[in-house]
Amino acid sequence: MWRYVRLYLHFVRFSFSRAMEFRVDFFFRIFMDCLWYGVQFAFFRIIYLHTPLLGGWNLDQVIIFTAAFILLDAVNMTVFANNLWWLPFFINRGDLDYYLVRPVSPLYFVSLRDFAANSFLNLVMASAILWWALARYPQPLGAGRILIFLLLLGIGSILYYLIDMLFLIPTFWFHSHMGLREIGFQIRKYAERPHEIFTGWVRRTLVSAIPLALVASYPTWILFNGLTFERFAHILIVVCALFSFMVWFWNRGLRAYSSASS
Amino acid sequence: MTPRLFLRIVSMQVRKLMSYRMDFWINAVASFFVQLGVIYFLWQAIFRQTGRPSIGGYTFKGMIVYYLMVILLGKFVRGADNESQMSREIYDGSLTRYLVYPTRYFIFKYGERLGDLAPALMQLVLFGSFLPLFLRNSEIEISFQSVSMMVVTLAIANLLHYLLYCPVEGIAFWADNVWSLNVFMRLALGFLGGAFIPLSLFPEGAQRVLAFLPFPYIYSVPVNVLMGKLTVEEWLWSLAVAGGWCIVFGAITRVVWRRGDLQYTGVGI
Numbered sequence: 001m002w003r004y005v006r007l008y009l010h011f012v013r014f015s016f017s018r019a020m021e022f023r024v025d026f027f028f029r030i031f032m033d034c035l036w037y038g039v040q041f042a043f044f045r046i047i048y049l050h051t052p053l054l055g056g057w058n059l060d061q062v063i064i065f066t067a068a069f070i071l072l073d074a075v076n077m078t079v080f081a082n083n084l085w086w087l088p089f090f091i092n093r094g095d096l097d098y099y100l101v102r103p104v105s106p107l108y109f110v111s112l113r114d115f116a117a118n119s120f121l122n123l124v125m126a127s128a129i130l131w132w133a134l135a136r137y138p139q140p141l142g143a144g145r146i147l148i149f150l151l152l153l154g155i156g157s158i159l160y161y162l163i164d165m166l167f168l169i170p171t172f173w174f175h176s177h178m179g180l181r182e183i184g185f186q187i188r189k190y191a192e193r194p195h196e197i198f199t200g201w202v203r204r205t206l207v208s209a210i211p212l213a214l215v216a217s218y219p220t221w222i223l224f225n226g227l228t229f230e231r232f233a234h235i236l237i238v239v240c241a242l243f244s245f246m247v248w249f250w251n252r253g254l255r256a257y258s259s260a261s262s
Numbered sequence: 263m264t265p266r267l268f269l270r271i272v273s274m275q276v277r278k279l280m281s282y283r284m285d286f287w288i289n290a291v292a293s294f295f296v297q298l299g300v301i302y303f304l305w306q307a308i309f310r311q312t313g314r315p316s317i318g319g320y321t322f323k324g325m326i327v328y329y330l331m332v333i334l335l336g337k338f339v340r341g342a343d344n345e346s347q348m349s350r351e352i353y354d355g356s357l358t359r360y361l362v363y364p365t366r367y368f369i370f371k372y373g374e375r376l377g378d379l380a381p382a383l384m385q386l387v388l389f390g391s392f393l394p395l396f397l398r399n400s401e402i403e404i405s406f407q408s409v410s411m412m413v414v415t416l417a418i419a420n421l422l423h424y425l426l427y428c429p430v431e432g433i434a435f436w437a438d439n440v441w442s443l444n445v446f447m448r449l450a451l452g453f454l455g456g457a458f459i460p461l462s463l464f465p466e467g468a469q470r471v472l473a474f475l476p477f478p479y480i481y482s483v484p485v486n487v488l489m490g491k492l493t494v495e496e497w498l499w500s501l502a503v504a505g506g507w508c509i510v511f512g513a514i515t516r517v518v519w520r521r522g523d524l525q526y527t528g529v530g531i
Contacts, residue, residue, distance in 0.1 A: 028442035035446055039453045046459050050317050051308045182289035186296040193300060197307035202299065 004108060012115045019117035026118040033077070033122040037129065040066050040192070055196030060137055061224060062194065067126075067133035068153055069192055069216040074126035075157040076164075077119040083111050084164050088171040088181065094259045107250055111161070141223060148227050152219035155239055160191070160215050162242045165250070172253035191215040211238045267365060268373050275377025286381065294333065294389050301329040318462035323400040324489070325460070330393065331485040332457050334386045335412075339419045339480055341378035345427045345444045347371075349434030358528040368428070368515075375424055402489050411497050412488040418504045419484050422476055425511035426451070432515065435522030456482030476511070479504035 019026050044066055048059045057065065087110055090096045099106045134146060167184030174180075187210065190198070195206055195213035206213035214235055222231060309322045320328055348371065351357040360367045397404065430447055434440045452458050454477035461469055461482045472478050483500045486492055492500065 024437035025439040025442060028437070028440065028446070032442040032446040032449070035449050039449055039458070042453065043458055046463055046465075047308065049465070050463060051311050053311050055307055180289060180292070183292040183296060186293040189297070189300045193304055198303045199306075202303065 004104070007104065008112060008115075011113055012117075015115040016117040029116075029118040030121055033074070033119065034125070036073075037070050037126070040070060055194035057194055057196070061220070064130075064133045064137060064223065065194060065217060065220040067130040068149075068220050071123075071126040071130045072153055072157050072160060072216050074119060074123040076160050078116050078123045079157075080111060080161045080164065081119070082114040082116045084161075084168055086114075087168050088176075091171045091253075091257065092175060096257060097259050100254075106254070107247070111165075145223055145226070149219050149223040152222060152227075152235065153216065155235060156215040156219055159211055159239060159242065160188075162239075162246045163187075163210060163212065163215075165246050166242075169246075169249050169253045172256045187212065191217070193217070195221070207234070208238060211242065214238060268369070271370060271373035272377040275374040276380040278377075290381070290385055291388075294385070297333055298326075298330065302326060318460050319491070320460060320462070321401060323396050324402055327393065327396045327400070327402055327489065328460055328485055330389070330396065331488055332481050334382075334389055335416060335484050335488070336457060336481055337382035337385060338379055338416050339423050339484070341375045341420070341424075342381070345431065345447070346441055348428070348431035349440045349444075352431075352434040352522070352526065353438055355528045357526065372424060375420075379420075404488060405490065408488050408490045411492075411494075412484055415479075415484045415487045415497070415501065415504075418501060418508065419480055422504050422508050422511070423451070423480055425508055425515060426476060428515035429511065429518045432518035432522045435518075435525045451477060451480050454478070455480040456485075474503065476504065476507035479507070 041063070044054075044059070044062050047054060048062070052058065054062060090099070090110065096106070096110070099109045102109060134141065164184055167180040167187070170180050190206055190210075191212040195203060195217040198206055198213070203213070207218065218231075218235070305322060305325045308317065309325075315321060317325070348357075351360075357367075360370060363370060393404075396402075427444070427447060430440060430443050433443060454472060454475070456478060457480075461472060461478055464472070479500060483492070483504070487497055487500075
């Protein structure tokens with residue numbers, strides 16, 4: 001376990017020195033993420049010019065939800081996104097070989113090797129935005145609820161990574177540079193909207209099989225409505241099931257891997 | 263460049279794009295329905311909440327048709343989303359090989375871009391077949407005239423989109439990686455171009471300012487032209503503004519690439 005923690009600290013150190021080599025990109029990326037944050041808030045601001053509620057939430061509640069999703073995305077961009085972007089290319093070009101022969105878990109290596117130092121600054125900004133969103137909420141939320149909310153967002157970021165992986169692992173069989181990346185990219189939009197707007201089987205899917213509602217919307221809903229044992233158990237079961245499935249799927253993919261170029 | 267060579271470039275690009283047929287179609291079909299699903303539920307919730315028959319000049323059916331068209335026509339405007347190809351070629355030095363080709367770089371690239379439109383056309387035919395479902399009992403009338411006007415608008419929108427990205431890509435002569443700037447552009451075009459929310463829902467002041475900027479001519483105007491929401495006079499005005507921006511960005515591209523050429527060293531060849 002400690003070996004993996006030490007290894008991760010090395011990854012972080014390498015990533016910071018690499019980021020400093022491409023300074024212009026470092027600032028471009030901060031600039032880009034700031035625009036994305038602005039667009040997220042502006043989107044709901046415009047929607048709320050035409051409706052008082054969305055999925056039962058008022059503007060103040062949606063601002064917290066948006067800030068939560070922004071924080072989650074910043075975590076994803078900092079910790080996982082760079083790594084997952086390259087995964088289909090590694091599989092296709094046979095570069096995955098380099099990770100298979102190392103004395104650490106290949107899944108750990110390909111998922112966490114590249115820590116995006118330039119997004120780390122955005123992670124700090126996103127945390128400040130969430131703090132601002134919580135502070136401006138007109139009613140008291142309570143420290144306990146906020147702590148649970150943050151814990152659930154942590155679980156949400158793991159779910160986000162797991163869902164991303166499910167759309168990239170098919171590259172082992174498809175042999176293209178895309179895998180199902182495009183679908184994965186589009187499907188994330190379900191996590192960017194309050195889950196209460198979805199109805200029927202779509203909502204059931206979003207809280208179970210493809211649990212995008214549990215990423216940010218459900219934690220925000222729990223922040224306003226409280227956490228019960230059933231709700232916590234539900235989240236825990238979904239995370240464990242999805243993690244087990246992803247690891248199984250990854251291992252199946254590795255078996256299908258034929259090291260294309262070596 | 264001869265028209266024959268230009269067509270050859272277009273057909274080469276079509277074949278390249280269709281080489282991974284299975285995942286191309288899985289991605290295309292699934293992401294279409296996934297995208298439309300989010301939009302459907304979002305606007306269903308809003309219309310149900312407000313109880314109003316129309317918002318920003320669109321009924322619920324009209325809103326779905328608007329987004330459906332943004333998805334399908336947007337593919338014609340954006341091509342295969344290969345914006346970062348030019349900057350990559352500058353970075354890895356493969357730009358050098360175009361210098362010995364018997365053609366100009368930008369015309370070659372535009373030919374490739376037109377080749378990118380073939381899959382978009384197939385998707386338009388496939389997914390456009392859902393359109394009558396939404397047009398029945400709706401206020402939208404798609405006529406021969408609106409389709410003809412839309413084709414012209416779309417051609418200009420495609421060129422404008424290409425020219426908007428060229429100077430951004432040219433920054434790669436000085437900065438190694440411009441991927442973030444491309445994403446920045448895509449976000450700005452999507453939001454201010456009306457792909458995320460119809461521009462008629464924006465505050466009026468913002469709408470007036472946007473009308474003079476290049477953004478609405480990428481998504482909003484082509485779709486509204488097709489939906490018959492623009493008069494012929496408004497359409498001609500939109501073509502003039504979009505054409506003007508094409509000239510402006512063409513000139514900026516020229517300056518950026520001429521200066522960049524002096525920086526280029528073809529490292530990696």
